[in-house]
Amino acid sequence: MKFDTIIIGGGLSGMAAGISLAKKGQKCLMVSAGQSALHFFSGSIDAYGCEGSAVGSVSSLPSCHPYSKMGKDTLIELTPVAKSLLADLGLDFVNNDPINHYRMTPVGLMKPTWLTMREYVRGSDVGQLERWGKVALVGIKGYLDFNTSFISQNLDRQGINAVEVEVTTPELQKLRTNPSEMRSTNIAKTLVGDALKAFAAEVKAACPEDVDVYLLPAVFGIEDDGPVKALQAEFDKPVHLIATMPPSVPGIRMQTLMRRKFQALGGTFMLGDAVVSGKFEGGRLVSVRTQNHGDMDFEADNFVLATGNFMTHGLTSDRNGVYEAALGVDVDYLADRKEWTKSNIFDDQPFMSFGVATDDNLHAKKDGMVIENLYATGSVLSGFNGIKEGSSTGVSLMSGLYVANQITKTIGR
Amino acid sequence: MTDETIKQYDVIVIGGGITGAGTARDCAMRGLKTLLVERYDLTTGATGRNHGLLHSGARYAVTDHESAEECISENMILRSIARHCVEETDGLFITLPEDDLAYQATFIESCLRAGIKAEAIDPAEARILEPAVNKDLIGAVKVPDGAVDPFRLTMANVYDARMHGADVLTYHEVVGMEKDGDRVVGVKLLNHHNHQTKIVHAAITINAAGIWGQKIVQMAGAQIGMFPAKGALLVFGHRVNNVVINRCRKPANADILVPGDTVCVIGTTSDRVPFDTVDDMRVTPEEVDVLLREGEKLAPCLATTRILRAYAGVRPLVAADNDPSGRNISRGIVCLDHEERDGIPGFITITGGKLMTYRLMAEWATDMACRKLGIDKKCATATTPLYGSELKAGETRGKKTYSIGEKVAFRAAEGRHGTLSKDVPKADIYDNALVCECEQVTVGEVKYAIENLNVHNMLNLRRRTRVAMGTCQGELCMCRAAGILAKSEGNAAKAQVDLVEFVNERWHGMYPVGWADTLCEGQFTSMIYEGLCGLNVFDKK
Amino acid sequence: MTVIKNISENNFEQCLKCSVCTVYCPVLAVNPAYPGPKQAGPDGERYRLKDPQFYDEALKYCLNCKRCELACPSGVKIGDIIQLARIKYSKQRPGLREIMLANTDIMGSIATRMAPIVNTSLKLTPVKKVMDGVLGISSHAKFPQYAGERxxxxxxxxxxxxxxxxxxxxxxxxxxxxxxxxxxxxxxxxxxxxxxxxxxxxxxxxxxxxxxxxxxxxxxxxxxxxxxxxxxxxxxxxxxxxxxxxxxxxxxxxxxxxxxxxxxxxxxxxxxxxxxxxxxxxxxxxQGVRLAFRSDYKKRIAYHTPCHMEKLGWAIYSTSLMRMIPGVDFVMLDSQCCGISGTYGFKKENYPYSQKIGEGLFKQIESLKVDLVATDCETCKWQIEMSTTAPVENPISIIADALDVEATKALNSIK
The missing domain is CATH 3.40.50 (Rossmann fold)
Structure with a gap:
């Protein structure tokens, strides 16, 4: 089966590349071995977690960093492209460009970020949340993945005294009869239509009348943001959402919208299948095979490897080494296992920067040779610690777009 | 600041390991007004860092007849008094082609002489009895080994001691001995929670502090030669075996695989380590490699089984008094009357021994204390079941059938707390919600533990309930449990710091085996707690 | 390269406890009595290995749709783990209803011989009442008709x-x-x-x-x-x-x-x-085989991917073939379970859940105003026909109907 481009991996990076290419009229296939890390999304896209300007930090990064490889100028060029891609999906992200703003984490701490979904709590700086008067922090009775004690404590540290309330409805109680399945997503599936209205009424009844702002867990709108808007419409005061522990409702919404967009543009999306081998010839990848399709060769002019890091199994390891799982391309890692990890989990763990070896145009390498039609993007890339830096989503989005651009250029040639 | 509240006890027991817990129970049962003090949490030392093997004594039969006899005797006692802490799995001693089959006869003979029922069985029968066993075995002996949960056993003894009137203070470190002339009359305690000190008096002070007992003896003005021996172990993701598997040869590295609760444990190595390292035991890659290499010989499927974590404990080996070099090490029970030995009245040290013989050690130490106090009351710990292990009329262990729809978590809690699980709240949907999904720990069980089982932080909670001890080592449950702790203590600031420390405590066991699924899990944990939540700001480097 | 694939019996241990599977379980979304794929699968398996007493009969609510497996980022065979546990541990024995529903060829042999009577009686209210009351087969469910000749x-x-x-x-x-x-x-x-x-x-x-x-x-x-x-x-x-x-x-x-x-x-x-x-x-x-289609075949067709097709990963073949028909206006339906899962939806206790699971799909079908729904699974066909106004055909029937046989033969040089 022949395609223009085959994208291996269906997360943020693969989707960014796939949608961009499909928009250009390319016939694309996307193979996704399971669902993506967007299921753990924070509600924000972090470009680089620093004070001030993220793009300003690029020049100080080491040359192995994906941002350095893409280059500051290219990143600046791609910024509006990224924003319009998200807007096209119907995702309403706000920013404070060129300066980072702050997102509120599921425990109420503030982290620097680039783009945040409009309904989320955000601040222009740590301790500089919007000028709220009386704040109601609303928990859902029995929902354990929204830690109101911590949020309240951390709001307090920022000088905000929130009234903690806890609400429930008969529908939510029914959900809680299951000992394990009262997750963000189960709640989001329940709180729609009349159940959502009833929930809003309970919130109003539970909160003091003079509340100026309501803070709620981000458990609304798994398919689209309809329920978020419907919820906000029930209140005459602002309603802001705070990210929950995984799974992430807005992340799943984003994933769904991206997948739909990709398919609507004619892309073929294969979920639950995995690329197991590739045929390399003369410095090019000719075709790939997958778990489900036996000896069917999926051929393409270009390939994008966007399978993620260890967590999503783009990278695997055993006692002896670290490997790229789909095609067995080259990986940058330390040979001595002792040096992969450090004893404090919050240290800069060396294994976090392991990943696929690429040249400066993000071409992957196999046996030391650059593969001119195979690009690596997102968390599978080596040379950066996305968690420590606060750059995972940013690198994924920007490198996906960057690679789509590179591929588009080669067609022009 | 010193809080000079002075309280008078008959006995102070130092050390919240199994020996201290057992001693506190025995003392309390004999009517002594007892205080148990522990510098950190119960089971922090060697008690919480071993195989959890209910030795039949077979392992010692050839080399140490006395230990073997003690083991089998205590083994039988624990089966009746600590039913909910024990799994009657039986054990196999297997001979592999590389081992000397002739050793088997010596082994069986020694076992029988010590009163251990050891029976040679056909290798084919062994393969049926335990399908995970190395198929190449050429000999097998069945012995009455089992599994014992040291966390549960210690807690059960502490709970029992409390029910008999004992007071228990965890996070209270002995920082000095109170003396009246040569006599020890009490201890000075530092409360690690509020950083205040206080003095407590007692007629007798029993040092049951394991390897750390050396320092206690020094504080009392005497000397003892302790030699820490490090043993490293690995925990696997599930029970690959349901029968304990041992190698039938002279004791060596990694020759015991013990199933315990939802996991199994391979161990151990044995290396003398300097005394100043005992508070920071790390497992090295070399030890991991040895454990895996040898472990796979016992049960080849370990090669494809997920490793959850590595840990190491220190055995408190005691040098014989006439040999300070430590070459002549006693593995048996050492009960020192410091009045006789060093001219320090009011002070007893109970050490050496092993998890299996804790009750006997407690008996010896309590007997000595009673003698000194002039109390004539017989030890009853061998015949009185621990709270949680009482037999109900008509109930036989392991045979209970559960009705359809009875929650898996209720059964799990019953496994952990025995009959005391009746006190776990389970009346409403909110209490029945799962905090830890791997280990089936409900909100109700967490609340029960906080209220009844000396829980102050996440680490305590883990040891009492198995929260975060499953496959993922706490991905979502850590945050859930921390939320409940924050609410119950009304201190979210403390709970956050505690959570961060706990995330790191989990990682300490994971990074020595940081490859494959464990590495993936570590990255996922970092992504949640640092990337998503930003909790790393509370990390005290 | 020593990449570890899903070959180990201990595949359940590859679970990172990310809980993504629970998001995509169609049963969980409608029935809180089901423990969900994570608990029923990898979580429960560890406990069952410790003691078979930990088997929970609520695993019977699993549809075996395998959507959990598709979603799992770690390749855990969640559906297989659950079904194997049912086979290994369940103490429930099949009743008359289970035997009747499951032995499709025995029932089919009898029924085809008496097709007119069977077809009529399966529609009769008293018969349906008996089936509902005595056997626990939902009276709302419409049975497929039996043909007169096999x-x-x-x-x-x-x-x-x-x-x-x-x-x-x-x-x-x-x-x-x-x-x-x-x-x-x-x-x-x-x-x-x-x-x-x-x-x-x-x-x-x-x-x-x-x-x-x-x-x-x-x-x-x-x-x-x-x-x-x-x-x-x-x-x-x-x-x-x-x-x-x-x-x-x-x-x-x-x-x-x-x-x-x-x-x-x-x-x-x-x-x-x-x-x-x-x-x-x-x-x-x-091999260069070519198909020729009739020019008068004009239909708007929506394709529903059966769960097991999703798991096979082969929808692309059926849809590619239908897209080759010039007169077909092709629409891909969102991939979601229709709720029938073979005999599941015929059982009285499951019927309401079955309908609720399929609700989104039924709505989407009605809203698209298509001539036909195409799907490669007969039980999906029953469920969609029972629950919407759209007729349903297998892609093979659609291709056959649209095929110009003589022209195709000529293109492929077949006599």
Whole structure:
């Protein structure tokens, strides 16, 4: 089966590349071995977690960093492209460009970020949340993945005294009869239509009348943001959402919208299948095979490897080494296992920067040779610690777009 | 600041390991007004860092007849008094082609002489009895080994001691001995929670502090030669075996695989380590490699089984008094009357021994204390079941059938707390919600533990309930449990710091085996707690 | 390279506890009594290994749709773990209802002989009341009609002789539905294969694939039948024939469930069991086979991907073929479970859940105003026909209806 481009991996990076290419009229296939890390999304896209300007930090990064490889100028060029891609999906992200703003984490701490979904709590700086008067922090009775004690404590540290309330409805109680399945997503599936209205009424009844702002867990709108808007419409005061522990409702919404967009543009999306081998010839990848399709060769002019890091199994390891799982391309890692990890989990763990070896145009390498039609993007890339830096989503989005651009250029040639 | 509240006890027991817990129970049962003090949490030392093997004594039969006899005797006692802490799995001693089959006869003979029922069985029968066993075995002996949960056993003894009137203070470190002339009359305690000190008096002070007992003896003005021996172990993701598997040869590295609760444990190595390292035991890659290499010989499927974590404990080996070099090490029970030995009245040290013989050690130490106090009351710990292990009329262990729809978590809690699980709240949907999904720990069980089982932080909670001890080592449950702790203590600031420390405590066991699924899990944990939540700001480097 | 694939029996340990599977479980979304794929699967498995007493009969609510497996980023065979646990630990024994629903070929043999009576009586209110009250079969569910003449009977009478004349041959596993209820589908396949120069043979012996037996706690019987089928498929292979199928569920059961759930060794014939649309697509791509379609075939068709098709990953073949028909205005429906899952939705206690699971799909179908819904699974067809106004056809029937047989023969130089 022949395609223009085959994208291996269906997360943020693969989707960014796939949608961009499909928009250009390319016939694309996307193979996704399971669902993506967007299921753990924070509600924000972090470009680089620093004070001030993220793009300003690029020049100080080491040359192995994906941002350095893409280059500051290219990143600046791609910024509006990224924003319009998200807007096209119907995702309403706000920013404070060129300066980072702050997102509120599921425990109420503030982290620097680039783009945040409009309904989320955000601040222009740590301790500089919007000028709220009386704040109601609303928990859902029995929902354990929204830690109101911590949020309240951390709001307090920022000088905000929130009234903690806890609400429930008969529908939510029914959900809680299951000992394990009262997750963000189960709640989001329940709180729609009349159940959502009833929930809003309970919130109003539970909160003091003079509340100026309501803070709620981000458990609304798994398919689209309809329920978020419907919820906000029930209140005459602002309603802001705070990210929950995984799974992430807005992340799943984003994933769904991206997948739909990709398919609507004619892309073929294969979920639950995995690329197991590739045929390399003369410095090019000719075709790939997958778990489900036996000896069917999926051929393409270009390939994008966007399978993620260890967590999503783009990278695997055993006692002896670290490997790229789909095609067995080259990986940058330390040979001595002792040096992969450090004893404090919050240290800069060396294994976090392991990943696929690429040249400066993000071409992957196999046996030391650059593969001119195979690009690596997102968390599978080596040379950066996305968690420590606060750059995972940013690198994924920007490198996906960057690679789509590179591929588009080669067609022009 | 010193809080000079002075309280008078008959006995102070130092050390919240199994020996201290057992001693506190025995003392309390004999009517002594007892205080148990522990510098950190119960089971922090060697008690919480071993195989959890209910030795039949077979392992010692050839080399140490006395230990073997003690083991089998205590083994039988624990089966009746600590039913909910024990799994009657039986054990196999297997001979592999590389081992000397002739050793088997010596082994069986020694076992029988010590009163251990050891029976040679056909290798084919062994393969049926335990399908995970190395198929190449050429000999097998069945012995009455089992599994014992040291966390549960210690807690059960502490709970029992409390029910008999004992007071228990965890996070209270002995920082000095109170003396009246040569006599020890009490201890000075530092409360690690509020950083205040206080003095407590007692007629007798029993040092049951394991390897750390050396320092206690020094504080009392005497000397003892302790030699820490490090043993490293690995925990696997599930029970690959349901029968304990041992190698039938002279004791060596990694020759015991013990199933315990939802996991199994391979161990151990044995290396003398300097005394100043005992508070920071790390497992090295070399030890991991040895454990895996040898472990796979016992049960080849370990090669494809997920490793959850590595840990190491220190055995408190005691040098014989006439040999300070430590070459002549006693593995048996050492009960020192410091009045006789060093001219320090009011002070007893109970050490050496092993998890299996804790009750006997407690008996010896309590007997000595009673003698000194002039109390004539017989030890009853061998015949009185621990709270949680009482037999109900008509109930036989392991045979209970559960009705359809009875929650898996209720059964799990019953496994952990025995009959005391009746006190776990389970009346409403909110209490029945799962905090830890791997280990089936409900909100109700967490609340029960906080209220009844000396829980102050996440680490305590883990040891009492198995929260975060499953496959993922706490991905979502850590945050859930921390939320409940924050609410119950009304201190979210403390709970956050505690959570961060706990995330790191989990990682300490994971990074020595940081490859494959464990590495993936570590990255996922970092992504949640640092990337998503930003909790790393509370990390005290 | 030593990449660790999902070969270990301990596959449940690859679970990182990310809980993504729970998001995509269709049952969990409607029935809180189901523990969910994570608890029922990898979490529960650890406890069951400790003590079989930890088996929870609520695992029966699992549809075996495998959507949890598709979603899992770690490749855990969650659905297999759950189904294996049911087989291994469940103490529930099949009742009369389970036996009736599961033994599709026995029931089918009886029913086809008495088709007019059976079809009528299955629609009669008193009969439905008895089935509902006594057997626990939902009175809301509409049973598929039985045909008067089985495909096999028709084949032997009308087609067997003619098929021999083709130079190239395939075998055909028709399954129960295309034999008893809807022989047209089988005949459609014969029509297409003949047009591209292939003769179609029946297997030596064909038994029901057993999917309903597995779901209804009769896996020992399923295994017996499976062994018969695999032996026949093996024989066909030895004689140079691939075995084609027109039902995704039969295909998936014989290729994957036989091995994973029933322990049948089918590795040598797995690739020889092919969904007809995949086989035809590959002929087109690899061997230059061409199809010619009638110019007067004009329809707006929406494709529903059956759960087991999603798991096979082969929707692309069926949809690619339909997209080749010039007169087809093709729409892809969102991938979601229709709720029937074989016999699941026929059971009284499951019927409301079954309808609720399919709700989104039914709404989408109604809103799209299509002429036809296409799907490769007969039970999805029943459910969609029962729950919407749209008629449903297998892609093979759609291709057969749109096919210009003479022109196709000419294009492929078939006499």
């Amino acid at each position: 495909f096999e009977t028709w084949y032997k009478k009308n087609a067997a002789q003619e098929q021999k004349q083709y130079a190239k041959q395939v075998s055909y596993f028709h399954g129960c539905y295309a034999n008893y209820n809807y022989p047209k589908l089988s005949k459609d396949l014969v029509k297409i294969m003949n047009a591209i120069g292939y003769g179609v043979q029946l297997l030596d012996k064909e038994k029901c694939c057993g999917v309903a037996l597995i779901a209804n706690m009769q896996s020992a019987q399923a295994k017996k039948q499976g062994l018969v089928n695999i032996a026949s498929i093996r024989k066909a292979k030895a004689e140079g024939r691939v075995t084609l199928t027109t039902s995704t569920t039969c295909t998936f059961t014989m290729r994957d469930e036989y091995e994973h759930l029933l322990g049948i060794d089918n590795h040598d014939v797995k690739e020889s069991i092919q969904l007809a649309t995949k086989f035809i697509y590959e002929l087109i791509e690899r």
